[in-house]
Every structure is written in C-alpha cells, then in structure tokens.
Amino acid sequence: MRVGVIDYGVGNLGSVLRALEELRVAPVLVNRALDLHAVDCLILPGVGNFADCARLLEAGGWPTALRDEVLGYGRPLLGVCVGMQLLADASMEGSDDGQGTPGLGFVPGRVEHLRTLGCTLRVPHVGWNGVTRASETGGLFDGIPDGTDFYFVHSYAFVPQDPSDVLATADYGVSVTAAVRRGRVWGTQFHPEKSSRAGFRLLRNFISGPSC
Template identity: 35%
Template sequence: MIILIRLYINIYIYQLYITIVIYKIEKTVDSKNLKIIIIDTGAANVHSVHKAVIKVGITPYITKNKSDIRNSDAVILPGVGSSNAVMKSLINLDLKEEIKLYANSRKPLLCICVGMQVLFDKSDEGNTKCLGIIKGNVKKFPENMIDKNNRKMKIPHMGWNKLNIINQNHKILDNIPNNSYFYFVHSFYCIPEEKNKIIANTDYGIEVCSIVSDDNIIGTQFHPEKSGDIGISIYKNFIDMVK
C-alpha cells in the first residue's frame, strides 16, 4: 500500500514538472512570436531601433503598412529631425488616424524623441499641428539658458543626461535606477498639460519631461537605442508590457 501511494505521488510530481516545463516553453514561444512593429516614417533612423529590439530577443518588423500596424502586438514610433517632417510623412502615408486608432486600442505604443513630441497637440517647430493623443504642447528651449557655472547652454540639448524619476513603479522603468543616464538630441521639449502623466524629468537649464505615459502610450525624449545597455532595458520593459 505504501509503495502504491509513493508511486502515485511520484507520478503526480512528474506530471506537475512536465506541466511547468510546457508552460515555460509556451511562454518563450509566445514571446518570440510577438509581432512588434517599427513604423517607417522616412523621418527616423529605424534601423538603429531595429537592432536594439533584436538585442531583447525579438525581431521586429519595419513597415508603413496600416494592416501591419493594426494587427501588431506593440508599435514603436521613432522620430528624428522635426515634428513638421514627421507629421507630413504620417499624413502622406495615411497613418495619422491609424496611429490615433492604435493609441486607443490599449496595446503598447512607444514613441521616441520627435515621435514623443508628435503625441502632443501642437509643436512650435514649424507651428505644427500634431496627433493630439496627449494634451500639451512642444516648445523650443529658451536661447538665454545659463548653467550652474554661469555659461550659456548649447541648443540642441545633445549628449548624456540623467533621469529624475517621478514614478519608479511604472513598468517602463523596471530595474532602471533613479539618476540613470540616457542619450538626448533635441531642441524642443514637451510640456504635458496633465503633470501626473510625467514619469521622469531631466534638468537642462529648465525641467524637461523625459518620459511621458498615458496608460498604454509611452514617450521618451531620449533615444534608448543610443543609450547602451540601460537603453536596451527600456525596450525590454516595453516588450514585457505586451506579455
């Protein structure tokens, strides 16, 4: 009788072990099969972002196709240059409304640099009407900014600068300590109307919103793909939001 009980216990343990192994395999397969889209606006260095996401273990798709965007698990909107150029490109590609629809889908959307700026209502850069997904405006850095050594500060804000994290509990900042350094290149900065949507600030003569979030929508003023390993962590955390 005792031998029979032990046999049943061993069978149960073995079945439990197999169930756990299969679950882990399925989770791995699921994560590798995620459809992550990088929108090719023609006004962004999409290949740098593509390489960075690959380091997370997922190969994203570069596309400007509406159907691909609609059927994706997560979308990345990079941007370099000007808000005006990015918005013109989105309009010409017939993607402006598509991105707004996607933002309402509650699936993760990550917008980088100028990609973050076009999330807002309006940019002073070219007096550009933007997507209006997050309430607020984009302004140019003041010309007369002075640093702590009384020297005139350069525009654009270019180089490494640190995050002053406001909401450490946000998923995009998992395992990223306060005062971590990221790489910035920008002459304009975002001013969200609702301050509770600011996840992190950065000091550059004035307080600059460096991460904004509204539920599934995230914007980073810095370039994660140019920020080394800590930047790759941003992409990893973003992908983890899908699972």
C-alpha cells in the first residue's frame, strides 16, 4: 500500500507522516504533481489560509494532475482541515470580490466564515469536539462511536451544496460540517493525525477501505 502525502509547500506534513508510520504504513511524500500516479491513495493536508494554499496548488500544477488522478483514474483522496476545504468549489477566505477563491471542485459547495454561518462562540474553533455521523453507514467512521471527540482548528467551514455529501457534523454554536464524502473523495475538517486513537482508526479506515 503506497499512501501519498501531497507536499505542495504547506500543511501539517510531519504529524501526518508520523501518524501513518504508527499505523505501520510507509508513506510516500509526493512533492511533484507528475508523481501522483505512483501511489495507491492520496492525503491532501492543509493549514493556514485557503487562498494561499490554493495559489500554491496552482503554482505547482496540482489541480490538473489531481483531477486526472481522482476523476480519471479513481484514485482515493482524503483532504484534511484546509485540505478538506480545498475540495470545495470556492472559499470566501482571502477573497475580496465576493465570488470567493476557487477550489478543486471535487465536492460542490462553498467555504464560509463561522461568523457568517451564525456562530457566536469564540473563533477560531480550537480544541476537541464531538462528531456526529449524518448516517449509519460505516466507511470512514467504522468502529468509531458516534459522538467521539476529534481535534479542530479552524475559522471557516465547508457548506456542501448537496447535504448527502455530509458524512458527519460537529456542534459549535452552529452545525459545522466535520466530514464529507463524494465518490472516492473524502474530507475531514478536524485533524485525524492529532485526534489520538479515534483519529488513527479513521486514517486506518481510509487506507484499508475497499477503494484504497
């Protein structure tokens, strides 16, 4: 099993790599878009500002290569934190024109500030929060009890266009999308690599799933 961790110049690469090594997986750090085809599944990390991450992806030629792999060859992809937000059509973070900064468009929807969504709690949302499944299906959350805490750090949240793409939610004054899935594309707003045993189980579920 070759798990590719995408290195496009940003992201919590160290903690993701260490988590995979704990799972007895030898991760492959992919730092060129043309090498995406050499792995079995992909993890797209992300931290910081959406617009900055999107610019780095574009500069490295990643969007076209990712679309070829994910949409053309069905390569499984897991986006983490801003990596999940990058799966959206656009984000309002770092955008001044009201249209948003374009994302990869793998999961239709937009990324909005928590305040815009009606959150009155402290922003950013930092810390452990319980995650509730949107359905009873297993998959990414197989073997993880409903309501399990995962670790969040974010000020913006993904609002999918199709509610059926929402795998799980968290309550932070408003309902926040905690995980998404569309086809062979998954995303988690929380950091599984920083979420102790439950996060490791989620990563194992992704890696060992039938699609990977």
